[in-house]
Amino acid sequence: MSTDxxxxxxxxxxxxxxxxxxxxxxxxxxxVSLTVAAGECLGVVGESGSGKSQIFLAAMDLLAANAHASxxxxxxxxxxLAAPRSVLDAVRGSKLAMVFQDPLSALTPHLKIGxxxxxxxxxxxxxxxxxxxAAALAMLRKVGIADPWRRLGQYPHELSGGMRQRVLIGMSLxxxxxxxIADEPTTALDVTVQAxxxxxxxxxxxxxxxxxxLISHDFGLVAGxxxxxxxxxxxxxxxxxxxxxxxxxxxHPYTAALMQCSPALTGFAQERMPTLAGQPPNPADRFDGCxxxxxxxxxxxxxxxxxxxxxxxxxxxxxxxxxxxxx
Amino acid sequence: MSEPLLEVKNxxxxxxxxxxxxxxxxxxxxxxxxxxxxxGETLGLVGESGSGKSTLARAILRLxxxxxxxxxxxxxxxxxxxxxxxxxERRNLQLVFQDPLASLDPRxxxxxxxxEPLEIFEPSLSATDRQIRIERMxxxxxxxxxxxxxxxxxxxxxxxxxxxxxxxxxPGPRILICDxxxxxxxxxxxxxxxxxxxxxxxxxxxxMLFISHxxxxxxxxxxxxxxxxxxxxxxxxxxxxxxAAAAHPYTRALLAATPGAHPQPLAAPAELLAAEAAPxxxxxxxxxxxxxxxxxxxxxxxxxxxxxQIAELHxxxxxxxxxxxxxxxxxxxxxxAALTEFLDDADSAxxxxxxxxxxx
Amino acid sequence: MSGIWRDTxxxxxxxxxxxxxxxxxxxxALLSIVGPLVDANRFDxxxxxxxxxxxxxxxxxxxxxxxxxxxxxVRTLDGTRIxxxxxxxxxxxxxxxxxxxxxxxxxxxxxxxxWMMRLVEIMSGLPLIFFVxxxxxxxxxxxxxxxxxxxxIGWLTMARIVRGQTLSVRxxxxxxxxxxxxxxxxxxxxxxxxxxxxxxxxxxxxxxxxQMILFESxxxxxxxxxxxxxxxxxxxxxxxxxxxxxxxxxxxVPGGLLALLLxxxxxxxxxxxxxxxxxxx
Numbered sequence: 001m002s003t004d005x006x007x008x009x010x011x012x013x014x015x016x017x018x019x020x021x022x023x024x025x026x027x028x029x030x031x032v033s034l035t036v037a038a039g040e041c042l043g044v045v046g047e048s049g050s051g052k053s054q055i056f057l058a059a060m061d062l063l064a065a066n067a068h069a070s071x072x073x074x075x076x077x078x079x080x081l082a083a084p085r086s087v088l089d090a091v092r093g094s095k096l097a098m099v100f101q102d103p104l105s106a107l108t109p110h111l112k113i114g115x116x117x118x119x120x121x122x123x124x125x126x127x128x129x130x131x132x133x134a135a136a137l138a139m140l141r142k143v144g145i146a147d148p149w150r151r152l153g154q155y156p157h158e159l160s161g162g163m164r165q166r167v168l169i170g171m172s173l174x175x176x177x178x179x180x181i182a183d184e185p186t187t188a189l190d191v192t193v194q195a196x197x198x199x200x201x202x203x204x205x206x207x208x209x210x211x212x213x214l215i216s217h218d219f220g221l222v223a224g225x226x227x228x229x230x231x232x233x234x235x236x237x238x239x240x241x242x243x244x245x246x247x248x249x250x251x252h253p254y255t256a257a258l259m260q261c262s263p264a265l266t267g268f269a270q271e272r273m274p275t276l277a278g279q280p281p282n283p284a285d286r287f288d289g290c291x292x293x294x295x296x297x298x299x300x301x302x303x304x305x306x307x308x309x310x311x312x313x314x315x316x317x318x319x320x321x322x323x324x325x326x327x
Numbered sequence: 328m329s330e331p332l333l334e335v336k337n338x339x340x341x342x343x344x345x346x347x348x349x350x351x352x353x354x355x356x357x358x359x360x361x362x363x364x365x366x367g368e369t370l371g372l373v374g375e376s377g378s379g380k381s382t383l384a385r386a387i388l389r390l391x392x393x394x395x396x397x398x399x400x401x402x403x404x405x406x407x408x409x410x411x412x413x414x415x416e417r418r419n420l421q422l423v424f425q426d427p428l429a430s431l432d433p434r435x436x437x438x439x440x441x442x443e444p445l446e447i448f449e450p451s452l453s454a455t456d457r458q459i460r461i462e463r464m465x466x467x468x469x470x471x472x473x474x475x476x477x478x479x480x481x482x483x484x485x486x487x488x489x490x491x492x493x494x495x496x497x498p499g500p501r502i503l504i505c506d507x508x509x510x511x512x513x514x515x516x517x518x519x520x521x522x523x524x525x526x527x528x529x530x531x532x533x534x535m536l537f538i539s540h541x542x543x544x545x546x547x548x549x550x551x552x553x554x555x556x557x558x559x560x561x562x563x564x565x566x567x568x569x570x571a572a573a574a575h576p577y578t579r580a581l582l583a584a585t586p587g588a589h590p591q592p593l594a595a596p597a598e599l600l601a602a603e604a605a606p607x608x609x610x611x612x613x614x615x616x617x618x619x620x621x622x623x624x625x626x627x628x629x630x631x632x633x634x635x636q637i638a639e640l641h642x643x644x645x646x647x648x649x650x651x652x653x654x655x656x657x658x659x660x661x662x663x664a665a666l667t668e669f670l671d672d673a674d675s676a677x678x679x680x681x682x683x684x685x686x687x
Numbered sequence: 688m689s690g691i692w693r694d695t696x697x698x699x700x701x702x703x704x705x706x707x708x709x710x711x712x713x714x715x716a717l718l719s720i721v722g723p724l725v726d727a728n729r730f731d732x733x734x735x736x737x738x739x740x741x742x743x744x745x746x747x748x749x750x751x752x753x754x755x756x757x758x759x760x761v762r763t764l765d766g767t768r769i770x771x772x773x774x775x776x777x778x779x780x781x782x783x784x785x786x787x788x789x790x791x792x793x794x795x796x797x798x799x800x801x802w803m804m805r806l807v808e809i810m811s812g813l814p815l816i817f818f819v820x821x822x823x824x825x826x827x828x829x830x831x832x833x834x835x836x837x838x839x840i841g842w843l844t845m846a847r848i849v850r851g852q853t854l855s856v857r858x859x860x861x862x863x864x865x866x867x868x869x870x871x872x873x874x875x876x877x878x879x880x881x882x883x884x885x886x887x888x889x890x891x892x893x894x895x896x897x898q899m900i901l902f903e904s905x906x907x908x909x910x911x912x913x914x915x916x917x918x919x920x921x922x923x924x925x926x927x928x929x930x931x932x933x934x935x936x937x938x939x940v941p942g943g944l945l946a947l948l949l950x951x952x953x954x955x956x957x958x959x960x961x962x963x964x965x966x967x968x
Contacts, residue, residue: 414869422867424864430861430863432865432882435882447869
């Protein structure tokens with residue numbers, strides 16, 4: 001199947017991921033459907049138990065051996081789920097790149113930075129090592145690492161966390177991917193470093209037509225970058241809307257509550273910090289009705305027995321709720 | 328303010344700088360830090376990685392040795408007490424850790440974990456009385472009494488933290504130190520724990536030291552805030568003053584860089600830092616923030632500024648705080664230019680031993 | 688603590704391999720105690736009319752006899768009993784000494800730890816067989832000497848393992864929490880460190896038993912171990928090796944049983960480690 005450039009960068013349709021261990025089944029992702037248009041930045045927001053990382057690990061075929069993924073994941077029209085090795089190798093790393101949360105464990109500890117970076121180009125683009133080294137040097141400069149020559153000859157542990165993450169982003173951009181998936185890229189970093197990394201991502205978007213999927217639990221972070229935002233809870237999409245619209249008027253009670261829980265730095269500081277009662281959902285649980293109902297302030301009896309389906313609302317938004325917040 | 332419960336004076340904590348055990352080189356993880364906490368008040372301690380905030384918490388409780396300074400609990404110095412006396416004083420100063428599951432013994436049941444402080448400090452208590460106290464405490468932190476029979480790994484992060492708080496509350500402490508107590512929890516339940524801590528504090532009149540890198544959380548619970556950078560205190564102010572009119576360049580950078588949950592996109596920070604947090608290393612006399620400060624001048628390299636009072640209850644350690652512009656975010660282009668300039672200038676060799684280039 | 692052990696026992700009960708191995712060991716052990724008592728033959732009784740006969744029922748020697756006419760079944764069971772006893776005693780000795788040594792070194796840390804482990808390293812480097820031979824020449828052979836020399840090997844590795852476990856447990860946050868909670872060193876060691884360390888240690892001790900038995904067999908094979916007329920599996924194998932061509936059963940019976948025993952201990956140890964390891968700790 002050839003690449004269809006008119007198609008969305010990533011089209012996920014009814015994706016479910018299930019793990020079987022012993023006799024128990026865990027379902028971190030339940031029938032998730034979402035789309036990333038070419039060149040768009042999609043923010044994926046969720047907390048623990050939402051399945052936000054698992055969705056994209058499934059897309060990249062990075063799930064554990066005992067995982068079973070069903071549904072469809074199309075990258076520019078090409079099906080990735082259960083695709084043969086050749087298709088995946090052609091796409092992963094070069095056209096579809098991923099950056100993870102912990103930069104130290106994502107880099108090979110005993111190889112120099114320069115080698116790891118150049119290796120990507122040599123493998124995917126069949127360039128010579130010298131050309132690859134030059135490209136790596138240029139990329140290090142581009143991501144804002146001072147003294148790049150010296151850095152190329154260093155090992156990952158000699159760099160700080162923020163630098164490592166920038167190196168990783170640089171690595172992921174070396175092959176000029178069409179889509180970059182960033183899974184909590186700044187969670188392990190200090191907030192001042194986070195600002196720099198975000199600025200870098202923003203600059204990359206400006207320069208090339210790079211699509212980004214930014215996965216995070218932090219609305220504030222996602223607000224700085226995303227065109228559209230998808231909110232996940234208990235493995236399902238509960239709301240999806242253009243960023244501005246979502247912030248102006250969140251319709252799903254979970255979205256609204258989560259936004260409130262991110263503490264603000266300006267304005268009136270209440271004594272009691274806003275919070276959600278109850279526990280985050282467990283991927284092993286089975287729910288009758290809506291998974292959020294036990295913690296929802298808008299819950300009705302219907303919510304507890306009938307699961308709300310994801311429906312289109314207005315021009316570009318989707319919502320799965322029986323009793324949404326009023327506009 | 329009435330007699331403070333806890334006074335930390337000129338605390339200094341040193342670690343060996345070189346790998347070589349025979350070398351005498353040290354670097355100061357905490358250098359000359361002083362503050363006070365009174366009954367019923369919360370001091371927020373803010374800092375990023377390498378600021379030494381966790382080291383400070385442990386040094387105060389003498390879990391790691393301090394090189395210099397005093398920690399006065401009701402007038403008596405914890406750092407020079409005998410081991411026996413220190414152990415018995417521990418009932419008054421308790422610590423809540425960052426990783427809730429790791430701070431609970433995986434081989435002990437919740438009931439045993441909660442019963443241990445009673446066994447240590449109130450050994451004459453009968454088993455029945457102990458059980459009653461345990462159940463009462465579980466209720467107080469919002470957990471069912473039957474949880475006492477279970478093991479820590481059966482609970483979620485938030486529940487484990489409640490258990491850890493319950494354990495800390497058992498001996499009836501007067502001072503509670505929370506070391507990043509909510510940082511590893513989901514955002515939507517951080518508030519549960521923060522509010523619980525606030526409630527317990529109000530009820531028992533405890534003094535609290537709340538350590539966090541998250542300014543937003545600190546803002547909710549603290550009355551005063553101390554900002555730490557590279558092991559030194561750079562600013563100490565009442566909460567609202569810090570957030571509205573921070574004086575130290577580092578505090579301002581922190582505030583500018585923290586994304587609020589606002590609808591508007593994150594504005595490019597007007598003030599940035601050059602590189603990621605450096606592990607605290609001994610400067611040869613200059614300001615600890617020198618390498619990353621955009622307002623630095625010659626005098627900043629030579630002499631380290633001390634905390635001086637600039638307003639009511641507001642202290643800053645900076646030579647040039649008066650020269651700082653009023654805190655207002657610049658426009659995108661200027662911010663972008665500032666970014667480029669710092670990234671070009673920065674000496675990002677932060678993990679190698681410091682060899683400073685002379686700066687203009 | 689009891690809850691963890693109960694979970695472990697439950698997991699072991701459902702593991703057929705573990706049950707089989709444990710059953711085999713216990714069965715042989717029981718047999719080795721009871722068997723020689725009920726059998727007509729005694730381990731040292733000589734049956735001149737049946738020298739070196741093959742296994743069979745007709746002459747009452749189920750597993751044959753050796754070249755002196757002694758019944759192989761009884762001798763093997765007897766030897767197994769002695770080997771098991773020696774193995775377990777030596778393993779227990781090394782467990783007690785090793786755990787104490789390793790826990791103290793690991794908990795004390797610093798200079799004490801360094802020097803204690805230096806001693807272990809030096810002793811590990813010594814040619815132990817040489818010393819055993821030397822001691823045997825000086826003091827003659829005896830059960831106590833045998834046990835001491837076997838135990839002397841076992842405790843070194845046990846001490847290293849326990850020290851390593853203690854070091855890693857000591858760094859964990861709940862130990863720091865216990866200190867911050869006012870617990871003294873005794874309480875920390877016995878209530879917090881030991882329960883969290885004991886799992887891997889017991890597994891290793893279990894895997895040590897076959898090593899001890901093997902080493903004892905080796906010593907006996909060399910002639911330094913159990914004396915006549917008593918036998919251990921090692922002496923039996925030594926005897927049998929000489930008769931291998933003419934009367935192979937003299938070697939195969941004790942050799943086969945030793946192999947099966949060692950296998951069972953190792954399998955059970957592995958199953959125990961799996962059962963203990965997967966409980967969320």
